[in-house]
Structures are given as C-alpha cells and as structure tokens.
Amino acid sequence: MEANQNKLKILLSKVPEVTIFFWVIKILCTTVGETFADFLNFSLGFGLTLTTIIMGIAFLIVLFLQFRATKYVPSIYWLTVVLISVFGTLVTDNLTDSMGVPLELSTVVFSVLLGLTFLFWYLSEKTLSIHSIYTRKREVFYWFTILFTFALGTAVGDLYSEQLGLGYLNTGITVVIIIACVFSAWKFLRLDGVLAFWIAYILTRPLGASLGDYLSQPKINGGLGLGTTVTSVIFLIAILAIIIFLAVTKIDTTAKSETAETNQANGSKKNVLTQTIVVLCIFLAVGIGGYIWRSNNIASQTDSPQATLAGQLTDFVKTESDMLKHVNSNDFTSAKKDADNLEHQWDTAEPKLRKIDSTTWTQIDGTFDDVLAAVRSSNPDASKCKSALNNSLSVLNGANKVASQTNSPKTTVGGKSQTDSPQNKLAGQLTDFVKIESDMLKYVNSNDFTSAKKGADDLEHQWDISEPKLRKIDGTTWTQIDGTLDVVLAAVRSSNPDASKCKSALNNSLSVLNGANK
Incomplete structure (x- = not known):
C-alpha cells in the first residue's frame, strides 16, 4: 500500500527532477x-x-494550464517559468522605473516576501523540497x-550591476563564484540539499540577466551587440530544443520518494536550521558590506558634494538634441546609434548621478526609457520619437538649468555682474509663438481646421524668420521647441487631421514654449 502511495506521488509530481538540464534551461529562461x-x-x-500587461495576461493563462495539468508536462512547466521570469522582471522594473521605488527597498521587500513564503510553506507542509509538489497548496x-x-x-542584480556600477559581466562572474561556493558547500561540507537548491535558484536570476545583457547590449555598453531580438531567438530555440529532448527522453520525470527526504529532514532539523541561519548571516554580511563598500567608492569619485544634478547633464542634453535632429531628418539609423550612446553614458553615470539625487535620476530615467523605446522600435514613428525626445529634453534641461545660469560667462559693468550676451535664454522672446499656438488650439477645439492650417503657416513663417536670432541665444532650447513645432505642423496639416492628435501636439508644444518663455 505504501509503495502504491509513493508511486502515486511520483506520478503526480508537478515539477521536474533537478538535473544538469534543469539548471541549463533555468538560466536560459532567466536570460530570455x-x-x-x-x-x-x-x-x-x-x-x-x-509590456507588463501583455506578459501578465500570458503568464496567468499558462499558469492556469499548469495548475490544470495532473503531472509534470515539460512544455507547460517551462513555458510557465519563462513567462514568470519575464513578469517577475517587469514587476521590479515597474516599481523602479514607473513608481520610483529604490532598488534597496525592493530588495528588502522581496526578501521579506520570499522569507515569509518559505516560512508559511514549511509550517504548513513541513518540507520545502520541490520533489514534494503534488498537491494544489504546495504548488x-x-x-x-x-x-x-x-x-x-x-x-x-540591478542594484549591484547598474546602481552600484559593478557592471553586467562582473556581476555575472561574482554570481558564478557564489554558486560555485554553494555547490562546494553542498558537495563537501554537507550543506543541506534543499537549502543549497533554493540559494542557487535565486542566484541564477542575476546570472541569467547578466548573461542576457552581456550578449544583447551594444558593444559601446560593454556587451557583444547581438541585440535583444537575436539573443531572445537564440535562447528560445535552445529552450525549445531542450524541452523536446526532455519530453522525449523523460529523464527529468523520475522523482525521489518524498518519504526518504522527509525522514532525513526530520532527523537533521536542528542542523538545517543552524545552516540556514549561518548562510543568511553570511549573505547579509557580504551583501551589506559590498553595498557599503561600493557606495563609499562611488561617493569618493564625486568631484564635489552637491544636492542637485545641475551641470551634470549637459552631455545627455547634447546627445538627445542630436537624436532629435536625426529624427527630424528621418535618419533613424543615426538616431539609433545615438540611443545606444545615450544608454551607455547613462548607465555609466548612474552610480554617481543616482547618489546625488535619486528622485530626479528616476524621473529622467523614465523619460529615457520612453525615448529608447520609441527610437529603437522596429518601425519608428517620427511623431512619437519627437514627443518622447522633447519631453525628455524638457526634464533634462529643467534639472540642468541651474548650472547653466551659474556657469554662464560673466563680466562686470558698473559693479554689477552681467552675462556676456545681452540675452542668455529665450525668456520673453516666444510670446508671439505662444499666441499663435493658443489661437490654433482654439480653432482645433472648434473643429475649424482651415483656420488652424492658416495659423500653422503663420507659425512656420515666423519661426523660420526668427531662427537665426533665437538659435544663437539658446541652441538647445531652440532645437527642443523646433521639434514640438514639427509635430504640431504635421498633425494640423494632415490631409485628414485628427483632433486629439492636434490637441496633444499643441498642448505639448505650448508647455515647452511657456516653460522657455517664463
């Protein structure tokens, strides 16, 4: 009878046996x-x-199929792992990029959630072994x-590789070393197998991510430049090949008897608890110590203590301004190269800039994500690219402008400090353009596109006449405004104008104009 029960448990196991193929495909899934x-x-x-919504829905659908299955099915199980890896990544990315949650806080919160999950799992089931996944609750x-x-x-992974500037490759190498130490402890020092498994499982996430970034990132970013498309295709093919191999050979469906594992666990419960505490202390000491060391190292590299990013963003303004010029001339090849350069410079500067003002850094980082997504699209939309770039430039210039005012060359006249130029920005120079666009917006709101198009002609004429003067005063802001005006003209002059697009373009342009004019 007992033998039959054990056989039933084996047949109903919902996860694979831990073999070398398990770890290979796990890393591949993580990379994907x-x-x-x-x-x-x-x-x-x-x-x-x-992306989060799409992958979240896909994950829930496949997870439903996984729960419906009565045994381990390689294709369903590993597809679930692939999708949960994507969704889990996006959860953290949304917290960081969209909500501005610091990576330190995310690390602590997810550590606590993971610890509580393990605790409740063990209190309920008296085991954390993946060989025991044959009930709905355990699953x-x-x-x-x-x-x-x-x-x-x-x-x-993001905390150490990006924020603390360790880099993708160095992070990956560090994780490999830690996993090797865990394996050695399990092999030679009698570290508990279940404990070793979950440590390795957690660590393969930053390992796979580092591998993926190293392969896909442009060479200027320290990667191999394969791109996300090629890298994803290569790894998906590899995953598919291994899944087919496992489905045919069934070498990962032979599970051990849970009874033996449970008896072993019961016999060494105190020893496992001691090992767990020791391992946690080691990881806390190494993790916190490494964080403090890298943070202090970054702080020492800062030229001078300051509370804002003023004066630190000029290179990024220039790069985005160049991108905008290329987009305006429909040269998306050059724009994409600029995008690679922007991402590389931003990643390199992240540890220093984030240390100075993490709130503003997060805000700028979000606008950069929009720019990169728009420009790197397989079929870039010029209006979306311009809108993303203009918005990002507005944020960048806003964070950088204090230094622009501070660092302007000055002369002394009659004991008063003045700039060399009688006008060092466009304030007060843009009132006529604000009025024209405001009138155009009124026409669009009343669906009078004939008058709106006349306003567009007037706007373009006056802007072209004023270009030499305004561009000389502030070339960066002029370029930013010029981009918003291009979007306005394209929307209003369309053969079949879309009122919502026209309003959006005009409101965005007016926002930029008013910001530069006040």
Missing part, C-alpha cells in the same frame, strides 16, 4: 526573461506598462516562491 522583456519594451515599442507556495525569486533576483 531579461531580453524578451526588453524586446517588447524597446524593439517593438510597447513600453513598460503595456501555490511553489509558484509564489518562484515569482519572488525572480523579482528579488532582478532587484539585487
């Missing part, structure tokens, strides 16, 4: 989670929010654990 999310977000231009605990490991791995 990183690159495929970037592919949807940037290459297809879906943006972070839409729920299992997938919550997997979700939190991916979210935590993303937060930790």
Whole structure:
C-alpha cells in the first residue's frame, strides 16, 4: 500500500527532477526573461506598462494550464517559468522605473516576501523540497516562491550591476563564484540539499540577466551587440530544443520518494536550521558590506558634494538634441546609434548621478526609457520619437538649468555682474509663438481646421524668420521647441487631421514654449 502511495506521488509530481538540464534551461529562461522583456519594451515599442500587461495576461493563462495539468508536462512547466521570469522582471522594473521605488527597498521587500513564503510553506507542509509538489497548496507556495525569486533576483542584480556600477559581466562572474561556493558547500561540507537548491535558484536570476545583457547590449555598453531580438531567438530555440529532448527522453520525470527526504529532514532539523541561519548571516554580511563598500567608492569619485544634478547633464542634453535632429531628418539609423550612446553614458553615470539625487535620476530615467523605446522600435514613428525626445529634453534641461545660469560667462559693468550676451535664454522672446499656438488650439477645439492650417503657416513663417536670432541665444532650447513645432505642423496639416492628435501636439508644444518663455 505504501509503495502504491509513493508511486502515486511520483506520478503526480508537478515539477521536474533537478538535473544538469534543469539548471541549463533555468538560466536560459532567466536570460530570455531579461531580453524578451526588453524586446517588447524597446524593439517593438510597447513600453513598460503595456509590456507588463501583455506578459501578465500570458503568464496567468499558462499558469492556469499548469495548475490544470495532473503531472509534470515539460512544455507547460517551462513555458510557465519563462513567462514568470519575464513578469517577475517587469514587476521590479515597474516599481523602479514607473513608481520610483529604490532598488534597496525592493530588495528588502522581496526578501521579506520570499522569507515569509518559505516560512508559511514549511509550517504548513513541513518540507520545502520541490520533489514534494503534488498537491494544489504546495504548488501555490511553489509558484509564489518562484515569482519572488525572480523579482528579488532582478532587484539585487540591478542594484549591484547598474546602481552600484559593478557592471553586467562582473556581476555575472561574482554570481558564478557564489554558486560555485554553494555547490562546494553542498558537495563537501554537507550543506543541506534543499537549502543549497533554493540559494542557487535565486542566484541564477542575476546570472541569467547578466548573461542576457552581456550578449544583447551594444558593444559601446560593454556587451557583444547581438541585440535583444537575436539573443531572445537564440535562447528560445535552445529552450525549445531542450524541452523536446526532455519530453522525449523523460529523464527529468523520475522523482525521489518524498518519504526518504522527509525522514532525513526530520532527523537533521536542528542542523538545517543552524545552516540556514549561518548562510543568511553570511549573505547579509557580504551583501551589506559590498553595498557599503561600493557606495563609499562611488561617493569618493564625486568631484564635489552637491544636492542637485545641475551641470551634470549637459552631455545627455547634447546627445538627445542630436537624436532629435536625426529624427527630424528621418535618419533613424543615426538616431539609433545615438540611443545606444545615450544608454551607455547613462548607465555609466548612474552610480554617481543616482547618489546625488535619486528622485530626479528616476524621473529622467523614465523619460529615457520612453525615448529608447520609441527610437529603437522596429518601425519608428517620427511623431512619437519627437514627443518622447522633447519631453525628455524638457526634464533634462529643467534639472540642468541651474548650472547653466551659474556657469554662464560673466563680466562686470558698473559693479554689477552681467552675462556676456545681452540675452542668455529665450525668456520673453516666444510670446508671439505662444499666441499663435493658443489661437490654433482654439480653432482645433472648434473643429475649424482651415483656420488652424492658416495659423500653422503663420507659425512656420515666423519661426523660420526668427531662427537665426533665437538659435544663437539658446541652441538647445531652440532645437527642443523646433521639434514640438514639427509635430504640431504635421498633425494640423494632415490631409485628414485628427483632433486629439492636434490637441496633444499643441498642448505639448505650448508647455515647452511657456516653460522657455517664463
């Protein structure tokens, strides 16, 4: 009877046996989670929010199929892992990029959630072994654990590789070393197998992400430049090949008897608890110590203590201004190269700038994500690119302007400090353009597109006449405004004008104009 029960448990096991193929495909899934999310977000231009919604729905559908299955089915199980890796990554990315939650806080929160999941799982089931996943309750605990490991791995990986400037490759190498130490402890120092498994499972997330970023990122960013599309395709093909191999050979469906594992766990419960406490202390000491060391190192590299990013963003303004010029001339090849350069410079400067003002850094980072997604789209929309760039430039210039005023060359006349130029910005020079666009907006609101188009002609004429003077005063702001005006003219002069697009373009342009004119 007992033998039959054990056989039933084996047949109903919902997860694979832990073999070398398990770890290979787990890392591949993790890598795809990183690159495929970037592919949807940037290459297809879906943006972070839409990508999250799409992948969230796909994940829930496949998870439903996984729960419906009565045994381990390689295709369903590993597709669930792929999608949960993407979704877990996006959860952390949304918290960081969209909501401005610091990675330190995300790391702590997901660590606590993961710890509580393990605690409740063990208190309820008296085991954390994945060989025991044959009841609905255990499967729920299992997938919550997997979700939190991916979210935590993303937060930790991004914290060290990006925010603390360790880099993708160095982060990956560090994780490999830690996993090797865990394996050695399990092999030679009798570290508990279940404990070792979950440590390795968590660590493969930043390892796979680092591998994905290293392969997909442009060479200027320190990667191999394969791109997210090629990297995702390569790894998806590899995953598919392994899944087919596993489905045919069934070498990962032979589970161990849970009874033996449970008896072993009961016999060494105190020892496992001691090991867990020791491992947690080691990871806390190394993690916190590494964080403090890198933070102090970054702080020491800052030229002078300051509370704002003023004067630190000029290079990014220039890069985005060049991108806008290329977009305006429909040279998207050059614009995409500028996007690579922008991302590289921003990632390189992240540790320093984020340390100075993390709130403003997060705000700018969000606008950069929109720019990269628009420009890197497989079929870039010029109006979307211009809108994203103008919005980003507005934020950048706003954060950088204090230094522009402070660093302007000055002369002394009659004991008063003055700038060399009688006008060092466009304030007060743009009133006529504000009036023209305001009138155009009134016409659009009343669906009088004939008058709106006449206003567009007048706007373009006056802007062209004023270009030499205004551009000389402030070339950066002029370029920014010029981009918004291009969007306005394109929307209003369309053969079949869309009122909502016209209003959006005009409101955006007026916002930029008023900001520069006040």
